[in-house]
Amino acid sequence: MDKPFAYSTKEFNAVRHKIRTLTGINLADSKDNMVYSRLSRRLRALGIDSFDGYLRYLDANQTETEHFINALTTNLTSFFREAHHFEKLKEYLLSHPAPQRIWCAASSSGEEPYSIAMTCAEARGALTNNIKIVASDIDSRMLERAEAGIYPIDQVEKLSPVRRKQFFHRGKGANAGKARVVPELRKSIVFFKQNLLDTHYAVDAGIDIVFCRNVMIYFDKPTQEIILKRILDKMKPDSLYIAGHSENFSHLAYLMRPLGKTIYQVNRQSA
Ligand SMILES: C[S@@+](CC[C@H](N)C(=O)[O-])C[C@H]1O[C@@H](n2cnc3c(N)ncnc32)[C@H](O)[C@@H]1O
Structure with a gap:
């Protein structure tokens, strides 16, 4: 996966820790690329060029918490699922x-x-x-x-x-x-x-x-x-x-x- 934003295991683990504390959601090791692609959209929208920068922004701005949670939830559903x-x-x-x-x-x-x-x-x-x-x-x-x-x-x-x-x-x-x-x-x-x-x-x-x-x-x-x-x-x-x-x-x-x-x-x- 081509990654234009600086992103390492350290940032992935920080995201995992944060989302778990906020929501209880446990992200497996395999969700590394998912986290990158979902949060990249937030980095682009905010004009931030690294995950480290984004995590600092998240800590400093209460209003970002909602976007962070929304980006990382999995919302798959359908009408009459499990009929x-x-x-x-x-x-x-x-x-x-x-x-x-x-x-x-x-x-x-x-x-x-x-x-x-x-x-x-x-x-x-x-x-x-x-x-x-x-x-x-x-x-x-x-x-x-x-x-x-x-x-x-x-x-x-x-x-x-x-x-x-x-x-x-x-x-x-x-x-x-x-x-x-x-x-x-x-x-x-x-x-x-x-x-x-x-x-x-x-x-x-x-x-x-x-x-x-x-x-x-x-x-x-x-x-x-x-x-x-x-x-x-x-x-x-x-x-x-x-x-x-x-x-x-x-x-x-x-x-x-x-x-x-x-x-x-x-x-x-x-x-
Ligand atoms: C995979 S969807 C399931 C939707 C639906 N219940 C179904 O079975 O089709 C999981 C939903 O749980 C929500 N969710 C995740 N963590 C949550 C939490 N801590 N509190 C409330 N909802 C949460 C997500 O936002 C997402 O919409």
């Missing part, structure tokens, strides 16, 4: 007609909470106040995208024609090639910024279902346990915790028990 979780959600909602509160705790650019909202609308026959959805992420750019609810048409075309018709408006003119989530669906979700490493979570207790998928994999095991306990503090006994496909909490059976397919039920004493 079996949404089938399970629908089944659960059909057998639990009481009001439900759902928290999507690493919502990235919004495809996941909108998939939750579509599933709720389908299970209840329409969007209803009977279900409250909140969605959070650490990355402010992703939250802006999620709130806007505008997606490239090729992503939306993967959905069924019924869902496309009910939940999206196709863009025209300057917005050709894009589709926007309908206002009722957008309004059904409250988005907010939340770093899962923080000790305080801006969510009221009594959550029935948490989707916390494909984010714990970035944290080490002790950090996962600390974060999981804080999330469970916000959840009802016997509520559902839905994890990502490669996340496993079977070693934390004292907190929640596996129901299969990376869905867990919160133990009574841990909620």
